[in-house]
Amino acid sequence: MSRRLSKLLWRIRVAGKRLEPRATPLRMISMAALIGIIAFSIFALMGGIYNLLERPLAMVTTGQGRWSFLYPGSINVQTLNESLVAAILYAIGFAGFYSLHKSTRLLYRPREAYLNLLIGFSLILLAVFYSLSLLNQKVG
Numbered sequence: 001m002s003r004r005l006s007k008l009l010w011r012i013r014v015a016g017k018r019l020e021p022r023a024t025p026l027r028m029i030s031m032a033a034l035i036g037i038i039a040f041s042i043f044a045l046m047g048g049i050y051n052l053l054e055r056p057l058a059m060v061t062t063g064q065g066r067w068s069f070l071y072p073g074s075i076n077v078q079t080l081n082e083s084l085v086a087a088i089l090y091a092i093g094f095a096g097f098y099s100l101h102k103s104t105r106l107l108y109r110p111r112e113a114y115l116n117l118l119i120g121f122s123l124i125l126l127a128v129f130y131s132l133s134l135l136n137q138k139v140g
């Protein structure tokens with residue numbers, strides 16, 4: 001009887017291994033590579049290549065003799081501080097999307113999932129609102 005039971009358990013184990021989902025390519029990427037890809041994306045979106053090639057000023061003077069980190073009136077020109085603010089806003093947006101992703105993985109802990117959902121959604125709204133506000137101030 002124990003031999004039959006062990007054979008049955010062996011068959012169930014082998015059949016279960018066949019039904020397991022295989023590792024997706026996204027799971028095969030290491031965490032360091034993923035952080036590197038996100039950091040390069042933020043660098044490219046914030047205008048890092050423009051900063052390296054053009055070497056912009058950190059701040060500019062406005063017509064009233066005040067200093068501003070925004071280059072007013074032009075979308076094609078930016079200051080170094082403006083790109084750093086944009087990088088911070090993009091990082092907040094990525095953190096919000098990660099929190100939303102994490103909330104979908106917490107199936108059996110609904111309170112923690114709901115909290116991650118609220119935090120992620122609020123971070124994304126914060127990043128979008130301040131990015132649009134920055135753009136409106138820049139354009140005029």
